[in-house]
Amino acid sequence: MLECKNLSLIYKDGNKENRVLLDVSLKINKGENVVLLGPSGSGKSSLIYLLSSLRKPTSGSITYNGVNLETLKNKDTSKIRKENFGLIFQMHFLIPYLSVLENIMTAAPSYNDRYLERAQQLLKDLRLEQYSHKKINQLSGGERQRVAIIRALVSEPDIVFADEPTASLDHENAVSIIKMLKDYKENSTLVMATHDTSILSGNERIIRVENHGIKEVTSQIPTA
Numbered sequence: 617m618l619e620c621k622n623l624s625l626i627y628k629d630g631n632k633e634n635r636v637l638l639d640v641s642l643k644i645n646k647g648e649n650v651v652l653l654g655p656s657g658s659g660k661s662s663l664i665y666l667l668s669s670l671r672k673p674t675s676g677s678i679t680y681n682g683v684n685l686e687t688l689k690n691k692d693t694s695k696i697r698k699e700n701f702g703l704i705f706q707m708h709f710l711i712p713y714l715s716v717l718e719n720i721m722t723a724a725p726s727y728n729d730r731y732l733e734r735a736q737q738l739l740k741d742l743r744l745e746q747y748s749h750k751k752i753n754q755l756s757g758g759e760r761q762r763v764a765i766i767r768a769l770v771s772e773p774d775i776v777f778a779d780e781p782t783a784s785l786d787h788e789n790a791v792s793i794i795k796m797l798k799d800y801k802e803n804s805t806l807v808m809a810t811h812d813t814s815i816l817s818g819n820e821r822i823i824r825v826e827n828h829g830i831k832e833v834t835s836q837i838p839t840a
């Protein structure tokens with residue numbers, strides 16, 4: 617469903633080049649739980665930005681359900697993203713002066729009862745219903761992280777991109793969040809970057825990001 621071919625990302629800083637990813641090719645199938653592991657600075661977040669079309673590659677292509685995202689106008693890529701992708705960022709990017717519910721609804725394809733009900737259900741599932749009208753800056757780090765997760769799931773996306781989604785959660789909460797990200801709907805697809813291998817259960821496809829490239833890992837649960 618999502619395929620990238622010969623993807624490179626080179627950040628330019630004046631005359632200096634930071635070659636983050638070089639010639640990366642990857643095919644992600646519907647229903648897979650893909651986990652990106654690798655040292656800090658290796659390019660996990662960058663790869664998530666590229667795959668979710670938030671950043672354009674220096675070269676290479678990304679195809680989603682047969683559509684080459686490079687050929688689309690910005691507004692068409694945003695539409696695909698809003699309707700099909702759920703995004704959980706490493707720095708949550710919640711809007712501090714909006715309420716929990718308002719933040720969640722920014723990711724709904726439209727503001728209607730269907731998505732409001734879904735938001736309320738997710739708030740209940742993650743034990744945040746009593747916070748729905750609170751402003752983000754009144755919440756703890758772990759509560760904010762759960763709001764960011766609900767925002768990613770409200771549109772019932774086909775694929776969730778999650779960048780360190782459990783970084784501010786205790787182990788028990790982290791394990792139940794990962795289960796939710798894997799099972800939020802039938803045939804859901806997850807692409808997640810993490811440092812925490814203790815949350816893995818063995819049904820993931822592990823990919824290591826290192827030395828400007830990626831490597832499939834075949835052993836059961838590797839160490840970070």
Ligand SMILES: Nc1ncnc2c1ncn2[C@@H]1O[C@H](COP(=O)(O)OP(=O)(O)OP(=O)(O)O)[C@@H](O)[C@H]1O
Binds near residue numbers: 656657660663
């Ligand atoms: N917007 C940017 N402009 C320039 N360089 C960037 C930018 N974003 C990231 N980088 C650089 O790209 C490299 C990869 O960063 P990235 O955030 O993808 O790593 P990461 O694997 O997610 O690390 P971490 O585990 O710390 O989150 C780093 O060297 C970083 O400094």
Ligand SMILES: [Mg+2]
Binds near residue numbers: 660661662706
């Ligand atoms: Mg990162």
